[in-house]
Amino acid sequence: xxxxxxxxxxxxxxxxxxxxxxxxxxxxxxxxxxxxxxxxxxxxxxxxxxxxxxxxxxxxxxxxxxxxxxxxxxxxxxxxxxxxxxxxxxxxxxxxxxxxxxxxxxxxxxxxxxxxxxxxxxxxxxxxxxxxxxxxxxxxxxxxxxxxxxxxxxxxxxxxxxxxxxxxxxxxxxxxxxxxxxxxxxxxxxxxxxxxxxxxxxxxxxxxxxxxxxxxxxxxxxxxxxxxxxxxxxxxxxxxxxxxxxxxxxxxxxxxxxxxxxxxxxxxxxxxxxxxxxxxxxxxxxxxxxxxxxxxxxxxxxxxxxxxxxxxxxxxxxxxxxxxxxxxxxxxxxxxxxxxxxxxxxxxxxxxxxxxxxxxxxxxxxxxxxxxxxxxxxxxxxxxxxxxxxxxxxxxxxxxxxxxxxxxxxxxxxxxxxxxxxxxxxxxxxxxxxxxxxxxxxxxxxxxxxxxxxxxxxxxxxxxxxxxxxxxxxxxxxxxxxxxxxxxxxxxxxxxxxxxxxxxxxxxxxxxxxxxxxxxxxxxxxxxxxxxxxxxxxxxxxxxxxxxxxxxxxxxxxxxxxxxxxxxxxxxxxxxxxxxxxxxxxxxxxxxxxxxxxxxxxxxxxxxxxxxxxxxxxxxxxxxxxxxxxxxxxxxxxxxxxx
Numbered sequence: 001x002x003x004x005x006x007x008x009x010x011x012x013x014x015x016x017x018x019x020x021x022x023x024x025x026x027x028x029x030x031x032x033x034x035x036x037x038x039x040x041x042x043x044x045x046x047x048x049x050x051x052x053x054x055x056x057x058x059x060x061x062x063x064x065x066x067x068x069x070x071x072x073x074x075x076x077x078x079x080x081x082x083x084x085x086x087x088x089x090x091x092x093x094x095x096x097x098x099x100x101x102x103x104x105x106x107x108x109x110x111x112x113x114x115x116x117x118x119x120x121x122x123x124x125x126x127x128x129x130x131x132x133x134x135x136x137x138x139x140x141x142x143x144x145x146x147x148x149x150x151x152x153x154x155x156x157x158x159x160x161x162x163x164x165x166x167x168x169x170x171x172x173x174x175x176x177x178x179x180x181x182x183x184x185x186x187x188x189x190x191x192x193x194x195x196x197x198x199x200x201x202x203x204x205x206x207x208x209x210x211x212x213x214x215x216x217x218x219x220x221x222x223x224x225x226x227x228x229x230x231x232x233x234x235x236x237x238x239x240x241x242x243x244x245x246x247x248x249x250x251x252x253x254x255x256x257x258x259x260x261x262x263x264x265x266x267x268x269x270x271x272x273x274x275x276x277x278x279x280x281x282x283x284x285x286x287x288x289x290x291x292x293x294x295x296x297x298x299x300x301x302x303x304x305x306x307x308x309x310x311x312x313x314x315x316x317x318x319x320x321x322x323x324x325x326x327x328x329x330x331x332x333x334x335x336x337x338x339x340x341x342x343x344x345x346x347x348x349x350x351x352x353x354x355x356x357x358x359x360x361x362x363x364x365x366x367x368x369x370x371x372x373x374x375x376x377x378x379x380x381x382x383x384x385x386x387x388x389x390x391x392x393x394x395x396x397x398x399x400x401x402x403x404x405x406x407x408x409x410x411x412x413x414x415x416x417x418x419x420x421x422x423x424x425x426x427x428x429x430x431x432x433x434x435x436x437x438x439x440x441x442x443x444x445x446x447x448x449x450x451x452x453x454x455x456x457x458x459x460x461x462x463x464x465x466x467x468x469x470x471x472x473x474x475x476x477x478x479x480x481x482x483x484x485x486x487x488x489x490x491x492x493x494x495x496x497x498x499x500x501x502x503x504x505x506x507x508x509x510x511x512x513x514x515x516x517x518x519x520x521x522x523x524x525x526x527x528x529x530x531x532x533x534x535x536x537x538x539x540x541x542x543x544x545x546x547x548x549x550x551x552x553x554x555x556x557x558x559x560x561x562x563x564x565x566x567x568x569x570x571x572x573x574x575x576x577x578x579x580x581x582x583x584x585x586x587x588x589x590x591x592x593x594x595x596x597x598x599x600x601x602x603x604x605x606x607x608x609x610x611x612x613x614x615x616x617x618x619x620x621x622x623x624x625x626x627x628x629x630x631x632x633x634x635x636x637x638x639x640x641x642x643x
Contacts, residue, residue: 008033015089016063016114028259031060035288037091038082043307045097046427047105048079050285050298054180054256055148058281059083061262062176065270067143069113072132076149078106078119080178088114098427100604106431120431121396122153122369126162126175133166133173144270148176152346156369166276167247174269175248175278178256180285243278252280257287297349319484322477322515323420325455327352329462330389330418332490334363339387340466343367345374351391351420371396375403375415382413387466391418394434394476401440408472409444415472416465417441422451422476423515423565424596424610429603434476435596438513438570441474442543448496449543450475451514451564451571455482456491457540463491470496478515478565480606497544505533508624509553513539513564513571516615520563523620532628542571547578551585558631559590561624563615567596590631592623 009026010033012018019027035056042049060083062073068088075081085103086094090112096102107115117128125147132145153159154177166173243250254265262281269277285300286292291310292299305312334340334356342353346369357364367374371392378388392400397419408415419441422434442449448468452458452475461475499511503524512520517538524534535557537549553560562572572593579585594615601609610616614623 010034010037010086013087016068016087019060019064019087022064024260024263027060027064027263028057031057031259032288034060034083034086037086039289039307041082041086041094041097042302043305044095045099046301046303046305047082047098048300049289049302050292050295050300051077051080051150052082053287053289053292053299054283054285055080055178056083056288057259057262058148058176058178058256058283059087061259061266062146062148063087065263065266066146069116070141071143072116072129072145073114074117074125074129074132074145074147075107075119076125076147076153077122080148081107081115081119084114085112088112098429098603100602100608102603104429104603105427106429118431120428121399123149123156123158125149125153126159126166129173129175130162130166130169133171134169137171144172144174146174146176148178151177151179152369157372163243163246163248170247170275172273173276174273175243175276177252177278177280178283179253179280180283248276248278249273250278250280252278253282254280256281256283319482320455320487321481322452322455322458322479323350323352324355325352325458325482325487326391326418326420326462326477327355329459329491330391331356331359333462333466334360336490337387337466339385341365341381341386341388343374343378343381343388343390345369345371345392345396347391347393347396350393351418353389353391371400372403375400376407378415379403379407379411379413382408382415383411387414387416387469389416389418389462389465391420393421393432394419394437395421395432397437398440404441404447404472405444409446412446412471414469416468417472417474418462418465419474419476421479423478424601424606424613425479426606426609427603430600433601434478435565435567435601437474437476438542438564438566439568439573442570442574444472446471447543448473448541450494450541451539452477453512453515453517453538453540454485456485456487457538458482459488459491460494461491464494464496467493468496476514483518494540497541497546499537499539499541499546499549501535501537501549503534503536505535505557507533507557508559508561508628509535509537509557510561510563510624511537511539511550511553511575513542513562514566516563516565516610519610519615519617519620522617523624526617526621527624532624534624539571542574545574545578550575550578551582554579554582554585554589558588559592559624559627561592561594561620561627563594563620565596565615568598570595588634590627590634592627594620594623 009030035053038052090103093103098105104111106120107118109115109118129145129147132142136142251265251269255261269279285298303312303314330342341363342356343365344351344353345367348354348357348366353364374390378390381388419437425432441447450461452461458477465473510520520536524536527534562575564571572595596613601612
């Protein structure tokens, strides 16, 4: 059922087609109702609220003017797509947002024809829109392509590349620059008056004057807005915007919360554009909801909350988050060594480096949404004798793989990679699930690869990385709270390539890599209660592998199980490869590798996601039982150690 049972204009909207028969006044009323509904929905589900509230009017206007789904709306990142989902036939499913079996928090092709391109990582929309545009030119049944991209995302390198290519192709397509950084009050007030006096057929050409003979043709109050557009990407003021130099017609700035302005400009552009066109729309994150507008983060990502107060209902944490532990440990290392610095790609609080930034702002570099640059920048720092910690989410680091290989590892530079959000991350789903980094880091020559099994181990790895100058080194850790272990004042240096045995048994050995160790301990307890003697080991390193530890486990147990919060081809494969080179160790040894299966795991709470992956406590225990049954069947004689 709908979030609200009151009959409203929004109740008449079953698809965007219904918007196209409404008056402009009714469209404005729909936007107001839609904003209230999105607030109510997210109060129940949590999610990305501020960004969605900022584009409510824009979403209504776009769907009212463009012929979606034939025309393609491509939302960059997609975290602002909640109003879009409500309007495109998913209203009754919105309370399942970001839940197991429910709607994705981002656009998703398999979910709706109105989601032509999946998203969640930034700066991809213009490239995709150009792809749809050229497919149309090649005869495919595609209409207009519209990329909606934020001022942060458009500053990334991939967006520049796409703008350059689109300008060269010179085909009709649209880029909506959703600028929520600009102070819009003076220019948009004048813009409203300016537009109201325009003849409808002249709107398109007159708006283009923002990029041509600016001072001669525009009211003075509008000039600041156009200068803001020029400075947005280039940092300079010239006679034409960068967009125009790249071949785009530039229109704006337009008040993204004024429905009349939006409709006027979008209709003019839709009717008259014959090449690539960029429309500069100014919005405010969290617009229309006071708690979001007042919050420092504009309610970018929220848990469930009380609508009347905006107070979020966060579950009390029994232990500090891994991210905060990393941030505090990094601060400690920076205090001990003036060469320690941190680099983040537009995620200072998400990675915990804001903790260091508050104390030592000159030791933290936020390079924006530019992971490739971040890694090579870190390489330059390392080559100069600085100790850079490059703190990036696992899935975002994927975007800089060539730089890791070519600019860091090939030159054996001691860049420290702090890989946050390793493993399955919950409600954000597979777009943010860090399941590949073990595989893609461990196969790079010169790279050392670690994984923290708890927050104390994370502190040890931060210290170890800070002291390690022999080459690049990485350590991974999950999202969310730690295990509650006692934390040291400062981490200890771990011997490179050495794991540890936590519990000694004789029948079965479980070799864990990373944060699934607590699940391993619980599974081992179940098996011990059944009379099985289980050894638990923490590998700590995937590379260099502790071959002495693996050899010991293989020789003195009938079965060996590896487990990791990563995809196939990771730690388990490394262990199997080593054992394959040591044929004698395989004589009679039963082996199993537990990891994320060869598919993407849909969103849900982490516990249900790991169950979906076959990695719950009970599933681990059952895999071990099956393996030991094979041992018993193959060797019914009394178990004995092998030499």
